[in-house]
Amino acid sequence: MARASTRKAPSRAPAPRKRRAAGNNGQPDYPALMARMERLIEISHTLASTLDQGKLLRQIVDAARELTGSEASSILLLDPHTDELRFEATTNLRAAELEGVTVPRAGSIAGWIVSHTEPLLVPDTSKDKRWDPGVDEMTAFHTRSIVGVPLTAREQTIGVLEALNKQDGLYDEDDATTLTWLAAQAAVAIVNARLFLQSDLVAEMVHELRTPLTALMATSHLLLRPEMNDEQRRELVNTLQRETRRLSQLTTDFLDMARLESGRARFRFEIFRMADLIDECIEIVRPQATERGLQVTTHLEAGLPIVESDRDKVKQVMLNLLTNAVKYNRPNGSITVEASTSPGHVRISVADTGKGIPAAAATRLFEKFYRAPDSDQYASGTGLGLPIAKRIIEALGGDIGLLPAGAEGSTFFFDLPQVARLHALSHEV
Numbered sequence: 001m002a003r004a005s006t007r008k009a010p011s012r013a014p015a016p017r018k019r020r021a022a023g024n025n026g027q028p029d030y031p032a033l034m035a036r037m038e039r040l041i042e043i044s045h046t047l048a049s050t051l052d053q054g055k056l057l058r059q060i061v062d063a064a065r066e067l068t069g070s071e072a073s074s075i076l077l078l079d080p081h082t083d084e085l086r087f088e089a090t091t092n093l094r095a096a097e098l099e100g101v102t103v104p105r106a107g108s109i110a111g112w113i114v115s116h117t118e119p120l121l122v123p124d125t126s127k128d129k130r131w132d133p134g135v136d137e138m139t140a141f142h143t144r145s146i147v148g149v150p151l152t153a154r155e156q157t158i159g160v161l162e163a164l165n166k167q168d169g170l171y172d173e174d175d176a177t178t179l180t181w182l183a184a185q186a187a188v189a190i191v192n193a194r195l196f197l198q199s200d201l202v203a204e205m206v207h208e209l210r211t212p213l214t215a216l217m218a219t220s221h222l223l224l225r226p227e228m229n230d231e232q233r234r235e236l237v238n239t240l241q242r243e244t245r246r247l248s249q250l251t252t253d254f255l256d257m258a259r260l261e262s263g264r265a266r267f268r269f270e271i272f273r274m275a276d277l278i279d280e281c282i283e284i285v286r287p288q289a290t291e292r293g294l295q296v297t298t299h300l301e302a303g304l305p306i307v308e309s310d311r312d313k314v315k316q317v318m319l320n321l322l323t324n325a326v327k328y329n330r331p332n333g334s335i336t337v338e339a340s341t342s343p344g345h346v347r348i349s350v351a352d353t354g355k356g357i358p359a360a361a362a363t364r365l366f367e368k369f370y371r372a373p374d375s376d377q378y379a380s381g382t383g384l385g386l387p388i389a390k391r392i393i394e395a396l397g398g399d400i401g402l403l404p405a406g407a408e409g410s411t412f413f414f415d416l417p418q419v420a421r422l423h424a425l426s427h428e429v
């Protein structure tokens with residue numbers, strides 16, 4: 001195959017040429033392209049499931065080298081502070097020497113790709129003015145040819161993916177296209193990995209999802225075993241249903257929590273009667289309470305004020321406290337809801353006759369995902385209800401907590417200003 005002898009590399013992957021993908025009769029080699037595609041899809045799946053940035057970058061360079069039949073491949077990421085490109089991963093044997101090495105954006109091949117956000121084919125580096133042999137000297141690797149593409153995610157170019165020295169023939173536009181596909185997946189994966197690192201909630205979420213998912217996997221696996229009898233199968237299906245419900249509750253709670261944490265939660269104020277809201281909430285939990293033989297009593301101070309707040313959000317908090325009072329109660333126990341006022345404020349409390357809260361747990365109840373050690377024996381839960389409630393009440397200018405323990409059970413309360421003004425959400429729970 002003739003060596004291209006252009007002095008300057010084409011500024012973008014050129015239009016299709018006859019020799020693309022090396023078909024014998026000059027036609028594109030579709031089976032080879034399909035094989036590449038399939039491999040690319042496989043690699044995309046791996047990339048999507050990797051959140052460790054170092055590992056992710058190594059997978060990307062390995063894939064780039066393999067898919068383009070190259071001797072080596074590198075990723076350079078743009079440092080927005082210095083506007084330089086830094087080698088972050090390379091398949092080169094002496095990769096360690098390159099770690100942290102930077103090249104300037106101006107006057108480098110990688111810089112050109114980032115600035116133009118276009119693929120670039122350099123068939124002969126020795127003839128390209130942008131080529132800086134300094135890096136080769138450092139690694140004792142002789143770069144003859146390069147194909148490079150920008151790494152772009154969310155309309156932002158974050159770096160460059162390059163393949164070096166095609167082993168068989170010259171780089172062509174199929175290589176540039178393949179690398180562009182890979183770069184599209186890779187850039188999203190890199191951005192996700194970065195966002196992931198920034199978000200404790202997501203890290204915790206993945207951790208929390210693992211348990212029900214493992215249970216679902218193990219249970220469905222058991223269901224397929226021929227030796228299971230009908231009774232065992234019914235039990236397994238019950239487990240499947242319980243874990244699926246838990247997953248569903250987790251996703252709803254995660255969303256709520258994420259909205260509250262990121263300040264994207266919407267609050268809508270309206271004027272309503274607190275007494276009506278309390279009655280409405282009690283009616284919602286009454287069937288569950290009755291099922292456990294629980295007596296629900298209310299002591300609402302006469303003349304409870306009309307408040308201006310976010311009714312739906314206050315309802316969510318109220319329901320969480322009531323549901324907990326049902327879940328963690330003893331059979332045939334009771335729940336007492338009280339409401340009282342002080343100037344400008346209203347206080348609601350929910351007392352139960354349940355397992356109570358051990359002193360060591362009391363300070364941790366409002367932490368995300370915290371569940372007292374024996375909670376699972378009583379009921380399933382996500383450990384997000386109370387932290388969500390705290391965020392909401394604080395945003396509404398109120399306060400939520402646990403009252404000193406009485407003879408049995410526990411009493412939660414929340415105070416709300418009669419007229420709420422939205423308060424900035426604190427970032428500590």
Ligand code: ADP
Pocket residue numbers: 320324325328329352354355356357365370371372373375380381382383384385386387410
């Ligand atoms: P969940 O109930 O989904 O676990 P919450 O955030 O609502 O999550 O509650 C966190 C933990 O606080 C519960 O797991 C439980 O250990 C404890 N808790 C909450 N309410 C009560 C209650 N009324 N009585 C005893 N323990 C409670």
